[in-house]
Structures are given as structure tokens and as C-alpha cells.
Amino acid sequence: MSVRVRFAPSPTGFLHIGGVHTALFNWLFARHEGGEFRLRIENTDTSREVAEATEQIQDSLRWLGLDWDGEVTFQLDRMERCREEAQRLLAEGKAYEDDGAIRIRMPDEGVTAWDDLIRGRIDYPNEKLEDLVLVRADGRPTYNFASPVEDRLDEITHVLRGDDHISNTPKQIRILEALGAPLPAYGHLANILGEDGKKLSKRHGATSAEEFRAQGYLPEALVNFLALLGWSYDDKTTIMSRGELVERFTLDRVGASPAIFDFKKLEWMNGVYLRALPPEEYADRLVAYLREQGYDWDDQLVRKAAPLVQEKISTLGEFPKFAGFLFARSSGQPVALPDVAEALEAVDPFSAEAIEAALRRFAEQQGLKPREAFQPIRLAVTGSTVSPGLFESLELLGKEETLARIGGSGRGEASGSSAR
RNA sequence: GGCGCAUUCGUCUAGUGGCCUAGGACACCGCCCUCUCACGGCGGCGGCACGGGUUCGAAUCCCGUAUGCGCCUCCA
Numbered sequence: 001m002s003v004r005v006r007f008a009p010s011p012t013g014f015l016h017i018g019g020v021h022t023a024l025f026n027w028l029f030a031r032h033e034g035g036e037f038r039l040r041i042e043n044t045d046t047s048r049e050v051a052e053a054t055e056q057i058q059d060s061l062r063w064l065g066l067d068w069d070g071e072v073t074f075q076l077d078r079m080e081r082c083r084e085e086a087q088r089l090l091a092e093g094k095a096y097e098d099d100g101a102i103r104i105r106m107p108d109e110g111v112t113a114w115d116d117l118i119r120g121r122i123d124y125p126n127e128k129l130e131d132l133v134l135v136r137a138d139g140r141p142t143y144n145f146a147s148p149v150e151d152r153l154d155e156i157t158h159v160l161r162g163d164d165h166i167s168n169t170p171k172q173i174r175i176l177e178a179l180g181a182p183l184p185a186y187g188h189l190a191n192i193l194g195e196d197g198k199k200l201s202k203r204h205g206a207t208s209a210e211e212f213r214a215q216g217y218l219p220e221a222l223v224n225f226l227a228l229l230g231w232s233y234d235d236k237t238t239i240m241s242r243g244e245l246v247e248r249f250t251l252d253r254v255g256a257s258p259a260i261f262d263f264k265k266l267e268w269m270n271g272v273y274l275r276a277l278p279p280e281e282y283a284d285r286l287v288a289y290l291r292e293q294g295y296d297w298d299d300q301l302v303r304k305a306a307p308l309v310q311e312k313i314s315t316l317g318e319f320p321k322f323a324g325f326l327f328a329r330s331s332g333q334p335v336a337l338p339d340v341a342e343a344l345e346a347v348d349p350f351s352a353e354a355i356e357a358a359l360r361r362f363a364e365q366q367g368l369k370p371r372e373a374f375q376p377i378r379l380a381v382t383g384s385t386v387s388p389g390l391f392e393s394l395e396l397l398g399k400e401e402t403l404a405r406i407g408g409s410g411r412g413e414a415s416g417s418s419a420r
Numbered sequence: 421g422g423c424g425c426a427u428u429c430g431u432c433u434a435g436u437g438g439c440c441u442a443g444g445a446c447a448c449c450g451c452c453c454u455c456u457c458a459c460g461g462c463g464g465c466g467g468c469a470c471g472g473g474u475u476c477g478a479a480u481c482c483c484g485u486a487u488g489c490g491c492c493u494c495c496a
Contacts, residue, residue, distance in 0.1 A: 010496050045495060075496095101494050119425070128423055128492075136494040143496045166424060167491040190426075190489095197488065228432065228445090235434035236444045255433080258489065262431050265446040275459075312458045322457085359455085374455040386457045 003035025004157050007061075007068070008075075008147070010042045011053035014208035015060040017261070018162065018192050018200060021226050025189055026160050027066045028227065028249040038154060039068040042075045044146055060209035064219045065242065073154070075146050082141035082149050085179060086134045094178045100137030104145075104178060106130065112170035117158065117187025119256050124170040132171055148172040152181040163188040163256075187251060190230055190258040200261055216289055216316030221270040229259040239272060271314030282310050289316040297327045304396055308388035325382040326396055330404035337406040339366070340377055344406075350399040352391040359391070381405045 007023040009015065015023075030037035039061070043049050058072065086102045089095035095104045106129040113123045134145040141149070147168075151159060166188050176183055194204035206212050212222055224240055232255075233240065233248045240248070277285065283306040287299050305323050313322055343362040347354050363373035378390050381402060387393060394402050 008496090012496085042496060048495075099494085103494090122424075125423070130492085133494045138494080140494085142494065147496085162490090163425065164490050165496095168496095188425080193489080195431085199489085225432095230432095232433055234444090238432090238445055257426050259433090260431060262446065265432065268446060271458085309458095314458085356455090363455090370455050372455095378456060382456095384456090387455095388457085390455055 002157075003030060003033040004038065004155060005030050005035065005160055006038040006040050006151070006154060006156050007066075008040040008042050008161075009057055010045070010048070011050060011057065012048050013050050013053055013056075014210045015057045016200075017207055017209065017212070017226075020060070020064065020209050020222075021192055021229060022160070022162055022189060023061065023066055024064070024223060024226050025231070025249075025254070027068075028245060029158065029160060029251060030069075031246045032249045035157070036069040037066070038070055038156075039072045040075065040150065040154070041072060042143065042147070044075045044079075044140060044143060046076070056210065060213075063213060064209060064223060073150070075150065078146070078150055078153065079139075079141055081153065082146050083135060083139065085149055086141070086145070089134070089178055095134060096131075098131075098133075101133045102135040103131040104134050104175060106132070106171075106174055112173055114169065114173060114183075114186055117160070117185055117251050118254050119188060122166065122169075124167070126170075129170060129174065134175070144168055144171050145175060148175045148181075149179070151184055152176065152179065156184050158185045158187065160187045160189060163190055163258075187254075188256075189254070190256055192229060193258050193260050195260060195263075197260065204261070205263055214293065214317070216318065217266070217270050218273045218285070218316075221273040222266070224273075225266045225269050229261070230255050239269070267314050274314065274316070275311060277310075279307055279310065282306055286316055286319060290319065293317075295320065301326060301396070305388070308392050308396070312388060322386070323388055325384070325387070326393070330401060337376060337380055341403055341406050344394075344399070344402060347399070350395060350402075352389075352395040355394050356391040377406065 005026045007019075007026050009019050009023075027037045029035075039058070041054055041057070043054075054072075061068065086095060089104060090097070090102060095102050097103075107126045108129075110126050111123045112126055112129070113121060116122050132144060133142050135141050150156075151172075169186050169188070173183060192200055194200045196204075200207055206215055209222075213219075220242060223242060224238075224245070227240070227245050227249070228238065231249065231253055233253070274282065283303040286306050287302050290297060290302060305326055309319060309323055313319060340359075340362065343358050344355070347358045359374065359377070360370065363370055366373060374390055375385065378387055379385055381390075381397065382393065397405075
């Protein structure tokens with residue numbers, strides 16, 4: 001029998017990174033096994049549903065490259081089927097009515113157990129199992145009823161979900177048994193926590209796929225990083241392409257203990273992916289990202305700036321702060337560096353190479369170490385002590401704009417202000 | 421409180437009884453490279469939660485304790 005798994009988020013907002021992790025492990029497992037990965041929206045609780053969430057979740061999944069098989073299904077559409085199943089249990093005496101709701105009869109002794117795909121055998125004492133509500137008085141099925149019924153309808157073979165579901169599993173197993181349905185295998189993934197060991201929340205930083213995207217993370221980096229939270233290939237491999245991940249992913253190497261989300265490591269990994277991109281593609285991605293974020297900077301100039309920053313920034317989101325000076329015009333209040341202006345005025349063509357030669361000569365004449373000479377220029381021109389390579393930056397800026405920023409070329413009167 | 425799950429460097433992890441004086445990566449520190457930043461190179465700091473067993477031998481198996489997390493809803 002071929003593998004079929006599902007990812008079943010509830011549409012209450014953006015796709016949380018914990019959800020992405022669960023989706024990823026299901027997807028990797030399905031793809032590795034040559035099986036199917038289904039997407040199911042659990043929208044039984046209409047009061048908590050957020051209108052755009054269903055679309056946003058799919059957008060995030062698409063962005064991450066986690067493609068699903070078949071149509072997206074909605075729990076709400078299968079309510080009728082759930083009611084029928086409940087009626088059947090009622091007729092068979094396996095369930096009973098109580099205040100208008102339908103409850104299932106649970107055993108009160110013995111244990112319900114299963115061999116968890118990730119944790120091994122788990123025993124759950126039946127005395128802890130209540131006669132839980134299957135269908136509410138208003139006719140809506142509860143989550144713990146709808147979920148297993150749908151797993152059966154979809155012929156799900158493996159249920160991989162968060163470990164917060166461990167105590168739901170015995171309930172769902174009992175329901176499936178009452179229905180006479182075959183049981184899927186269950187595996188419970190450990191949660192992802194914030195730096196303080198608490199549940200990952202807003203105060204830890206980005207928590208949704210959307211936010212990581214907006215901050216300029218690459219989906220392939222996020223996927224690689226998340227795959228390594230609770231799973232590993234061996235004792236030294238960390239950078240793996242999507243294809244390698246699929247090829248190598250197996251459940252027996254998934255761990256059971258919770259992992260803390262290390263933003264620093266993700267940032268490092270994103271930098272690795274960014275630097276590895278062919279220059280052309282790097283420029284494409286940068287342009288697309290800036291567009292998405294609402295910048296209206298000249299595409300051609302962005303493309304020219306791309307190679308200057310590729311080795312230096314670890315998220316696309318750092319670009320505006322790091323290279324934004326290339327896209328502004330001199331505000332007319334230049335920092336006066338008359339000697340430098342003079343040295344630069346004669347440079348022709350105004351190329352990085354020629355600029356470097358001129359500036360090094362200048363430094364030597366002044367008896368300054370390179371860094372002593374260049375740092376004031378950097379500050380005057382870029383407005384920061386940290387920037388892309390100085391000579392390349394000046395070339396992109398052009399002679400006129402460069403001189404305007406250091407008070408040369410007769411423009412922008414020297415105001416007496418010095419470089420700090 | 422009850423039940424369940426978890427516990428190797430600060431973090432992610434390798435480790436399935438001898439290969440472990442516990443390996444790798446991120447972070448951190450130092451040095452080198454260098455126009456800043458970053459990259460890269462080299463080196464360093466740092467861990468088997470605790471206590472009992474089992475065994476010739478335990479990070480690895482068992483029991484207990486502690487700590488953390490989850491669930492105990494006609495939420496999902």
C-alpha cells in the first residue's frame with residue numbers, strides 16, 4: 001500500500017512556523033516514499049476562521065515549494081458524512097445521546113496503545129478516556145470526531161502531527177475502532193520552541209512563513225533549516241538541497257525532543273544560500289524581493305548593485321539599509337572633503353579600478369593608512385561606516401553624485417561640517 | 421492535581437553497550453586576510469540533568485528524582 005499523509009491546519013491566520021515544520025516533515029516523508037501529500041483545512045470552528053487564511057496558507061506552502069496532491073479539502077464540507085457515521089454508532093449502541101449531543105462510549109479499563117512512529121510504544125490508560133462528544137447539540141461534529149473520520153475517508157496511512165496531539169490519539173483510535181475502520185500509523189513530532197524554551201510566539205521574532213518571506217529569507221534556506229530541527233542525516237551534513245532532503249529523509253532519524261528555533265543559525269544558512277546563487281539569479285531574486293516589498297528603485301541599478309552585496313548580506317531584507325545610499329540623491333548638505341574631491345575630479349574613466357588607484361595615491365600623499373583615508377570618505381558618501389566596497393560604490397554612484405556628496409565640483413558649498 | 425511526552429556543549433544535533441580522553445554546525449572569543457562590513461582560513465571555550473542499579477564495561481539498558489512541555493473543552 002502506498003503512503004498517503006495529510007497536513008491539516010486550521011484557518012485561523014498566517015501559517016505558523018510550527019505548522020510549516022509539520023507540513024515539511026509530512027511532505028518529505030510522502031515524497032521520499034513516492035506517496036501522496038494532501039492538504040486539508042480544518043474549518044469546523046467557523047467562529048475562529050479568518051477569511052483570507054485559507055488562501056494565505058496555500059500561498060505560503062507554494063512559496064516554500066511544498067506542493068500537495070489532489071484538491072484541497074475542507075472539513076466543513078464533510079459534516080454530513082460525519083453525522084451519518086455518528087448516527088450509525090448510535091444505532092449500533094456504540095454511542096448515545098446526551099443533552100442533544102452524541103457521545104461515544106469509551107471503555108473504562110485497560111489501555112489504548114499504539115506504536116508511535118517516532119516515540120515507540122505509548123500506553124494510555126482507558127480510565128482517562130471520557131465519553132467524548134462526537135456531534136454537538138447544534139449538529140456540528142467535533143474535531144476529535146471529524147479528524148479521524150476524514151482520515152478514513154481519505155485513506156490516510158500515516159498521521160504525522162505535533163505532539164500536542166498525543167492525548168487525542170487514543171480517542172481517535174477508539175473512534176476508528178468503533179467505526180470498524182483500519183488504523184493509520186501515528187507519529188508525533190516534537191514542538192518548536194522560542195529561545196526561552198517557551199512556545200514560539202511573536203515576541204521571539206518572525207513566526208509565520210509570511211514574515212520570513214518579508215524579511216528576505218529564501219524558501220530553500222528555510223526548508224533546509226527546518227528539516228534539521230528534529231531530523232538529521234548524519235553527524236556532519238547541514239547544507240542539503242530539496243532533492244537531497246527528499247532522498248535522505250526517513251522517519252527513523254526523526255528525534256522526539258523539542259527544538260529551540262535558532263534565528264542566528266537560520267540567518268547564517270540563508271547567507272550560505274544567498275552566496276551560492278549564480279549572480280544572475282541573485283539579481284533576479286533581489287529585484288523581485290524589492291518589488292514585493294514596495295520599493296520602486298531602478299531595476300538596472302539594483303542589478304548592478306547586486307554583485308557588490310552578494311558576499312555581504314545574509315538576508316535580502318538587509319539590502320535597503322546596506323545599499324540604500326545608491327538610490328538617493330545628494331541632499332545638498334555635503335560633508336566637505338576638498339582634498340578627496342580634488343583627487344577624484346581628475347579620474348577618468350570613473351571606474352572602480354581608476355578610483356582605487358587615485359584614492360590609494362591620495363592616501364599615500366597624505367601619509368595615511370588606507371583605512372584612515374577611506375573611512376571618512378565612506379561615511380561622507382554612504383552615510384555609514386559599513387558599506388559595500390567603496391570603489392565599486394563610487395563607480396555606481398558616478399562622478400557627479402560622488403563629488404556632490406563630498407563637496408567637490410563647485411556644487412554644494414563646503415559648509416564647514418566635517419566628517420563627524 | 422491527574423495522565424502523557426521529553427532531557428548530550430548557550431542552540432541544532434551525531435551517538436542504538438567497548439570505535440567516545442563524546443564528533444559536526446551555529447553562536448561566542450582570539451589570530452590571519454582586509455578600504456568598512458562580510459566571506460574565507462586557523463585556533464579556542466563549552467555538554468552526556470541528578471541518584472541508584474544491570475554489566476568485565478553505560479551517553480547508550482532499567483528504576484527513581486528533578487526540570488520542561490502538552491493535554492485534561494459540545495476549541496482545533
